[in-house]
Amino acid sequence: MLFLFHLIFMSAATLCLISGVWVAMGFRKNRNWLKIHKTLNLTGALIGLAGFAAVAANIITTGGEHFSGLHQQAGLTALILVCLTVFLGFYSFRAKSKTTVRAFHRWSGRLTLVFVITAAVLGLRMIGIF
Ligand code: HEM
Numbered sequence: 001m002l003f004l005f006h007l008i009f010m011s012a013a014t015l016c017l018i019s020g021v022w023v024a025m026g027f028r029k030n031r032n033w034l035k036i037h038k039t040l041n042l043t044g045a046l047i048g049l050a051g052f053a054a055v056a057a058n059i060i061t062t063g064g065e066h067f068s069g070l071h072q073q074a075g076l077t078a079l080i081l082v083c084l085t086v087f088l089g090f091y092s093f094r095a096k097s098k099t100t101v102r103a104f105h106r107w108s109g110r111l112t113l114v115f116v117i118t119a120a121v122l123g124l125r126m127i128g129i130f
């Protein structure tokens, strides 16, 4: 059951993050792009953390080992990058050097997406879908 939550939450989080980045890359002419980008990515980050809590609880209750394979390690890296990118996104409005922080946010955001998609593909392979 807890594993099913991981699968559903992570699939939803991946879709939110892909759409959120897509809006920032291709829909900047829409005056609401930042609001949509922020909402989709924050939602993706929160659902992703809930998905992690579900699988971690599953591993604890079944007595398994944490971060024991490529998917688990790519997934952990993705979640750390998600938190960093959200932080940089909010910080970029307050920082003195806004241009630098935004550049870091853009690159950490792109890298985040690479890790999220890699983790999702590896996860789906683990359960035999690819
Ligand atoms: C969408 C398809 C996904 C599937 C089918 C899937 C499947 C799995 C499976 C089978 C495990 C191992 C559970 C165990 O050892 O008992 C796992 C662990 C894990 N997954 Fe996923 N996953 C998916 C997406 C993701 C994504 C997108 C992320 C990160 C953004 C992620 C992060 C993790 C992490 C961090 C763990 C390790 C937790 C721990 O060791 O405590 N997964 N996943």
Ligand code: HEM
Residues within 6 Å of the ligand: 017, 020, 021, 024, 025, 034, 037, 038, 041, 042, 045, 081, 082, 083, 085, 086, 089, 090, 092, 102, 103, 105, 106, 107, 108, 109, 110, 112, 113
């Ligand atoms: C994990 C969550 C997030 C990801 C993966 C992400 C990713 C990205 C990416 C890839 C870009 C650059 C698009 C491009 O031009 O190529 C971008 C731009 C931007 N994002 Fe995010 N973002 C996230 C969350 C947020 C949040 C929470 C905020 C605000 C609070 C935010 C604010 C911005 C701003 C202001 C820009 C424009 C930066 C500039 O080009 O000057 N982002 N984001």
